[in-house]
Amino acid sequence: MRFWQIVLRSLRQHWLSTSLAMFSIALGVALLAAVASLREQSHRNFTEEGLGVDAVLGPKGSQLQIVLNAVYHLEEMPGKIKWTYYTKVLKDPIVESGIAFATGHSYAGFRVNAIEDSFFTDFEYVAGQHFSFRPEDGGQGRVFQAREEAVAGWEAAKALHLHLGQTFNPVCGINAGDPVHVNDDIKFVGIMAPTGTPHDRAIYIPLKTFYTLQGHDEVAKMADDEEFREISGAYLKIKRIRGGAMHPGIQELKYNIDQSSAAQLVIPNEVLPRLFTIIGWVDRVLVVIGALVTLLAALFLVVALISALRERRRDIALLRALGAQRYTVFGLMLCESLAITLLGGVLGILAGHGLTAIGCHFIAAETGLRFSPWFVSVADVWLLPGMAALGVLAGIAPGIQAYRLGVLKNLTPIS
């Protein structure tokens, strides 16, 4: 019988303890793999891609709240800013363009944002990528042109089964029970092609429609009077220097705006890493839990191998009597341990991707961001060698016991 056949037969003989050890290792590895994958994808999505927004001009208040509202269509804006101030900012030499918006309305759980129509032509949700309504990209219809027209993001349209020509009445607020603009029937004239960004989860109406919705009596004046007009914020595109880098003057622009009494400039790529610093402990705790589960599984494996060895003392002694060397029986134990941890590791990585797939579904539902269950994280690369090392370590103690086993003493029948 070959060496590996002995190993496999031994594993099969103790299938219950083997599978339990493998399952516990897989559990720990799955947790580690899923946490690492979701963490790396979140970092990439929230910090590197920036979702096409160089900077957000917003009211005074929490910078994080502004980014979550303007870029991710979550939370609420902490206030409003004057249109006249926004136009002043647009004149700054390093500002290339701006797109003003007004948030605070919703429909069936999706945000309804009033926005300038340049959003659909100038805004790049990823460098060089503009929104599309072309059927070949998955879109339908066109950009709004009239007051009573709206455009839906792909996710919103899919979730609400929207079709072109359908009308809706926006809710004045984002909470359950907020009043509905019952007399404002707004018609969907376009569905944006999927972008894989939170913009898929919003509905857009023309900026001026926001001011003239029925019930906005005081605000109606803002549609025509620029001195009186207010907006929730604006996306700013900053000029580029050589190499495509953002103009370094953005820091001075930020300083200048931040000194004003009513507005601030928020740079999403600076704010979001801070969010990770704040919530970073969550994934650290999960990583520690995963590592502890794996460690406990390894200890369980040691115990299982030692107890299995006790039952197999006679078999080992027989092997030795038939000419097997001490290091051969040591190797047997080591390889059994290695096989269990490696199989557990492979199963764990697969289960980890399964967990990630579940996480992706919930993240997409909540934020509109698309994560991939097949993303290869650093953990995927390091977990298997790590499990191999753990397997070797866990096999040492039972291996030494097998190595030291007395042949004559253990050849005696047990019963």
Add this chain to the structure above:
Amino acid sequence: MLRTTTGILAILSAWLLLAANKVLAEEHGHEAAHGGCLNELCECENGHAEVKVEGNLLRLWFVGGGNDTKKSVRVPDKELTLTVKGSNGAADKQVVLKAKPIELAEEKVGDCSCFEGQADWLKDVKEFVATGSVMFKGKKTAIRIEYPKGYDPDHDAPVKK
């Protein structure tokens, strides 16, 4: 045994010293909003004058004390005169800084935190010490600028023996 204990204590002490030094350095590591040098006004907690030289242009921003170096402090002065000490026996030079209100911060002359002044000799200067005064937070306050390292008497003062 005694030697081991002493060794462990020595390592622990060195580690504590390093950690304390790092904490102190971080605590006083104010960040200049414009990438210039920060000069304390009287004392660190009172405020700073951030100075940046770009060619023949000297720019100065009055900012807050402590960790508020990214918050502007407006002063009523319409212009400031800085006297730059001549090096190697050369005569002192003067540079007049005019108020340069930050429009986006709704500033105006007489209620402004930013000043600018031009002088050709600034182009060639690598370092200088300049003095002047300003009405800062309602008090006449001496300005001392040590360019480019910044003026920080609390931390530059030699240790008394």
